[in-house]
Amino acid sequence: EDVPFQVQDRRRKGFFMIDNEFIDRFGPLIGAGGIAVVNVLARFANQESACFPSQSTIARLTALSRMQVSREIKKLKGLGLIAVEQQFAPNGAQRSNLYILLDLPPVTERDTPCNRQLHPPVTDSDTPCNRQLQQNKTQKNKTQRGQDKQKHKRRRRRKKQAPADNDVVVALVDLGISEKVAQYLAGQYNPEKITEKMGYLAFLEEQQPERVKNPCGWLRTAIIDDYGKPDGFVPKSEREQLAVEEERRAQEEKQQAQAVEQQRQTFQEKIQAEREAAILKLRAEYGTTEEDAAFWEAAQREIKTTMLPNMAELVRDAEILRVKDDTVVIGVQRKGDWLQLQHPGTQKAIKRALAYVANQEVELEAVHCPGL
Structure with missing residues (x-):
């Protein structure tokens, strides 16, 4: 009895296929280097046609330089055969690019000027055992049918995927x-x-x-x-709400500060008005003249220029009441200032400045005036 002819598939498990149309249409455009790179990408691709081998790996498997690999990838991307996206780790470090094998672009008349040019008839020289393989259900044919079935399943699965949002x-x-x-x-x-x-x-x-x-x-x-939440992550809606709350608090604080400042100004204006009224009353009582006021302004400048800061501070808010009969009478509001002005050392220092302005020896008399 004749034993049926069989052809054994000696390939190891784990292989990939590339459509003939890819080689027919794009082989002349991308050359051997491009075909080699596509084969490496197909070798690593998952069921979604995506992979991320490093350019060093591609160069090693294709015997090309990394510069050649980079040029071939750029060419493939330009032809719309692959998509390339950069990848980064959570810490920002760069990782290998992601490569996605895209569906072949539609065939145009320019791409296929003649069907016979792309798909010439099969001859005996192309497949020496073609008739024998077709006549016999060989193990290789069964393997090929299994491969085609898996390929069709993948295509159907891709077609059944939900449309993109x-x-x-x-x-x-x-x-x-x-x-x-x-x-x-x-x-x-x-x-x-x-x-x-x-x-x-x-x-x-x-x-x-x-x-x-x-x-x-x-x-x-x-x-x-599928990265998790970044440290300190706050959703956009909450960030917007927090921003609104922060703006509201800032406005409230601004309004409160303005109200406090307004109250302070009102109080200061009231105090100043009361002080001016008290000064006018005292000047009317003591008969203060414009010459007296001018003399006191000159005396204050002399004290500020020639004496220690604490002495100038002591007479800064003092008001002139009268200059008469070689005596200068001033009024002070604070009791502590009045007591210090009674000290002989303070009296001597201030009288020296007054004598310089008056061009004669003068006496100093301080009056406690709480209403100032």
């Missing part, structure tokens, strides 16, 4: 995230969680800006890694 997408784009990445994040993660992370970002930018060097990268990483 447009409000969330708009909010992410407004924050500077690219629309493709915003669509991906909104389709893969809970909108409430995304809104929560945007709240965290707003808090950090307002309260701790040194922790967010790249807001877009921080937000994307926070959504994917």
Whole structure:
């Protein structure tokens, strides 16, 4: 009995597939380096077509330099084949970029001038055992069918995913995230969680800006890694309420301070008015003249210039009552000042200044006037 022909699949478990259309359409544009980089990204990609190998890892697996890898990634991004987002740890340190393999752009007539150019007919030279493999249900064919089934399941699962929340997408784009990445994040993660992370970002930018060097990268990483609340986090609504309360308290304190100042000014004006009335009464009683007032102003300047500060302070608020018969009569309000003016040493010092202004020896008489 003839034994059916079998082809064994000797590949190790864990492999990936890339659509033929990718090589057909973009191979000539990206070259061997670009194809190599895409293969490495596909090798690490998860079910959401996302991965984050370092450029050093990509360079090592493709035998390219890091500069070449950077150029190829930029080229792939420009063609709309991948999306690239920076990642940052909670402490602000930069991590490997996130790479997302995007769906192939729609085929245009310019991309495919002729179907036969992209997909030439299969010849025997291309697949030497093509007829034999089609005639026999080999183990390799079963494996390939299993791979296709898994691929179709993944496609159906992606199609069944809930549509992205447009409000969330708009909010992410407004924050500077690219629309493709915003669509991906909104389709893969809970909108409430995304809104929560945007709240965290707003808090950090307002309260701790040194922790967010790249807001877009921080937000994307926070959504994917599900960051917890930052230290001292206060929701925006509470921050706004606190700001309103703070403004209200500030206004109340300002109004209270203004009221106190107004009361103080009113009191000072009252005291000053009473003092001026008392001075007028005393001057009328003692017959104070304008020449007496001018003499006392000159004497006060002399005392302030030539004597110690405490002596000038003693006569600062004293009022001249009379200058007559080589005697200067002044009135003071405080009893302590009046007593000090009776001291012989104080009398001698002040009379010396008065004599300099009057150009003659004069006597000093101090009167206690509580009404001043």
